[in-house]
Amino acid sequence: MTTGTTTDHRPTRRPGVLLDRDGTIIEDSGYVGRTSDVRFLDGAIEAIARLNAAGVPVAVVTNQAGVARGFYELEDVHLVHKHMAAELASRGAHVDLWLFCPYHPDGIVPAFARSSADRKPGPGMALAAADALALDLASSWVVGDSACDVGLARAAGARALWIDTSDDDLAPGVRRVPDLVAAVDIVLTDLANGPGAGPSAFPTRHYATGADYATEYSNELARAVAGVDPVGIETAARILSDAYRTDRAVFTCGNGGSASIANHFQCDHEKGVRTGTGLTTRVASLSTNVEILSAIANDIGYDVVFEYQLESQARPGDVLVVVSSSGRSPNVVRALQWARAHGMATVAMTGFTGGPARELADASIHVDSHNYGVVEDSHQACMHLLAQYVRQSLMSDADVAAQVF
Structure with missing residues (x-):
């Protein structure tokens, strides 16, 4: 009040x-x-x-x-x-x-x-x-x-x-x-x-050689990944584990480079998680079908391309994972708002200042960087580690040691 x-x-x-x-x-x-x-x-x-x-x-x-x-x-x-x-x-x-x-x-x-x-x-x-x-x-x-x-x-x-x-x-x-x-x-x-x-700006100067830039980029990437709040990772891991174990659907979405991470998320969290566990997860990327994306964008508006798909496919208890470097993309924010209003758990991978997406999600995986490449590389790493965490959590020590991750 x-x-x-x-x-x-x-x-x-x-x-x-x-x-x-x-x-x-x-x-x-x-x-x-x-x-x-x-x-x-x-x-x-x-x-x-x-x-x-x-x-x-x-x-x-x-x-x-x-x-x-x-x-x-x-x-x-x-x-x-x-x-x-x-x-x-x-x-x-x-x-x-x-x-x-x-x-x-x-x-x-x-x-x-x-x-x-x-x-x-x-x-x-x-x-x-x-x-x-x-x-x-x-x-x-x-x-x-x-x-x-x-x-x-x-x-x-x-x-x-x-x-x-x-x-x-x-x-x-x-x-x-x-x-x-x-x-x-x-x-x-x-x-x-x-x-x-706040978020780290990189680069801030000219580099004479590719090797020098690679060294500094690697340092910035390591710093960014190390700075991700473990509470956000733990919350996201719990949300995904619970969803996969209870046969809930998990939807992902993003724009541009973030769309590729959302698509890759479906690969690793469906095929990858199943390997050695037998867990049949249901994961779908809302960014992957150009026909439905272009139809919604052309007839209604690009701001609703993810929300519109959720209205047809999602149910209370399902999960939405959004990937957005800025955290401000209108279609991502609208998808998060719809998901929250309809009983879905939400995870946001963000960078820069995080934008509204960071504030809206149940689990925030925020990368403290102002460099798109560093943010997207970090998101990719977080996507991988979440899939591998869920996978190994269903295995014994011996099974983990015998698998290639």
Whole structure:
């Protein structure tokens, strides 16, 4: 739920910051539901003002299970946010969007006693912020003091800054900070560093010999593959394994070079997975039939060439795997949206900033590179390793050793 926005929707996607509330901006005294309980943490207002001055959109995303538990009501949350907004404004700061989730499955208030995709670590509030503020979540940050904030960053494909003073091990890609002040230091430094803070740009200079270029290209490819989030791989592997074991259909699609990867996906995940396992998977590429592609494109529009095929062939419980270097291809995004709306599990292989595809998919395999060749080579490697993982998971150690992969 929202409690107001001061920034209009803009078509150009940009990085932003999603802030937890209690324990990040104000003291977490346990279910803060009254304005009298609001106490700002040292430096928090000034830190938000620095983001405002830099033109960085700021959204607050907070779980408010106190509503579901009957500790306070929706209007109380709105009043707290109104009070906080006034305090921020008095010191030259503002929040562009206030979002909160009042639901909890263990609540006692019937209207709010349920699960919700908006409740962190679910991605709902991040996706709502991205839509309202035109954010590119792949280049944005989530700042919070709990594991559910880190989970939100993972679910949204954003960067996580965890306010934590323990010595516990951190998950890959998570950075620990002592407070919001330090988190904003990192955000502004990363923004000042430009493209180097996000996906890697290659090449950036002229190379005199093919051998020199090959060396640097190989280094960039190795870096890109090594940087793929293992959580995305693990989630995709689980989705595909479950689908193949339960005889669900798996559809793939992509454009250009990504279409060839989608087609190759069908080969390796149908014929390859079956070798030595006897598993008869059902995999189909939506990019391979020029007759149906051209008929749909000519008569209806290229934006629906994949969605239209899914409408005829897909069923709830099936899987869609999209391959898109930019993550922005309209036909790929529309296919993902249709799949989500009709009960399909989704996997997205993306590059560059990831675009909407990275945000929409259940499993995001994102390659942190701005080079099409590197992104596509990495996607091909991920396609292969997923097929080989599923195949070997059905074999004994002896069988694996006896097979050629």
